Amino acid sequence: MSLTGRRAVVVGGTRGLGEAVVDRLLAAGAHVIAVGRTAPAASRAHQVVTADVVQPRAGDEVAAAVRGSGGVDVLVHVAGGSSSPGGGHSALTEEHWQHELAWNLLGAVRVDRALSPLLRSSGAGAVVHVGSIQARMPLWDGTLAYAAAKAALRAYSKGLANELAPAGVRVNTVSPGGIAGPGADGLARRIAAARGLSEQEGMGLLMESLGGVPQGRLAPVREIAEVVGFLVSDAAASITGAEITVDGGTVPTV
Numbered sequence: 346m347s348l349t350g351r352r353a354v355v356v357g358g359t360r361g362l363g364e365a366v367v368d369r370l371l372a373a374g375a376h377v378i379a380v381g382r383t384a385p386a387a388s389r390a391h392q393v394v395t396a397d398v399v400q401p402r403a404g405d406e407v408a409a410a411v412r413g414s415g416g417v418d419v420l421v422h423v424a425g426g427s428s429s430p431g432g433g434h435s436a437l438t439e440e441h442w443q444h445e446l447a448w449n450l451l452g453a454v455r456v457d458r459a460l461s462p463l464l465r466s467s468g469a470g471a472v473v474h475v476g477s478i479q480a481r482m483p484l485w486d487g488t489l490a491y492a493a494a495k496a497a498l499r500a501y502s503k504g505l506a507n508e509l510a511p512a513g514v515r516v517n518t519v520s521p522g523g524i525a526g527p528g529a530d531g532l533a534r535r536i537a538a539a540r541g542l543s544e545q546e547g548m549g550l551l552m553e554s555l556g557g558v559p560q561g562r563l564a565p566v567r568e569i570a571e572v573v574g575f576l577v578s579d580a581a582a583s584i585t586g587a588e589i590t591v592d593g594g595t596v597p598t599v
């Protein structure tokens with residue numbers, strides 16, 4: 346479905362999944378601004394804006410750039426992750442919690458709040474938040490604060506969708522399980538090297554740590570970006586407040 350004439354912002358659009366989302370939106374004809382903490386040497390986006398969503402001023406910084414380009418119709422929030430140590434809840438300090446919540450919840454809240462007047466005036470606004478299956482399947486040993494922040498993002502997305510629907514703005518969530526790519530490959534290699542196994546066996550153990558992936562493969566960024574591209578298009582005009590899980594069947598419950 347064409348996005349020709351639509352103005353898009355991809356927060357976390359300079360690498361990995363975000364870069365794949367930028368490519369998907371460009372292919373559909375959108376004008377795309379990518380946001381990241383650092384500007385890459387090269388980007389296919391029309392414009393790159395540097396902002397750190399962990400910082401409260403990030404919303405205003407992104408809004409200033411967007412106003413300069415005339416407005417926004419599509420907002421995709423990809424930035425997020427976990428940098429806390431393993432060891433369960435007692436290993437997590439106040440600072441770890443503040444950082445994970447700022448990175449995975451407040452970043453989206455800040456940019457949404459700053460851009461919502463522009464999205465309302467679009468007439469066909471569409472927001473996608475990238476969550477995680479950990480919102481429903483928290484891995485307490487390594488990423489408890491991250492999982493809690495993604496669960497809060499999920500609840501926030503649903504409420505925002507209900508609030509903005511009458512204004513013609515749709516809000517949805519895409520929740521990946523494990524994502525294939527250099528990060529997962531490196532982790533699988535490290536697991537394999539530590540146990541004297543092949544890379545393929547290392548990947549098998551990585552998938553086992555998620556409780557098993559019924560499809561036997563992690564999702565490539567291109568496939569996740571495809572779901573984002575669908576949700577922001579007019580093909581999904583009646584879909585708001587929804588969550589689409591892209592996890593090869595990892596979450597075992599309905």
Ligand SMILES: NC(=O)c1ccc[n+]([C@@H]2O[C@H](COP(=O)([O-])OP(=O)(O)OC[C@H]3O[C@@H](n4cnc5c(N)ncnc54)[C@H](OP(=O)(O)O)[C@@H]3O)[C@@H](O)[C@H]2O)c1
Pocket residue numbers: 356357358359360361362363364380381382383384396397398399422423424425426448475476477478520521522523524528
């Ligand atoms: N990796 C997985 O297996 C997995 C699984 C489930 C869900 N997810 C979710 O998928 C999303 C992408 O994860 P990923 O692992 O693919 O990330 P990634 O490849 O590391 O890419 C993250 C993007 O976000 C930007 N970014 C990161 N922190 C930022 C910040 N504070 N402010 C502004 N931009 C920031 C990065 O650029 P800069 O570094 O230049 O800022 C980059 O463009 C996240 O929301 C993550 O929680 C990932």
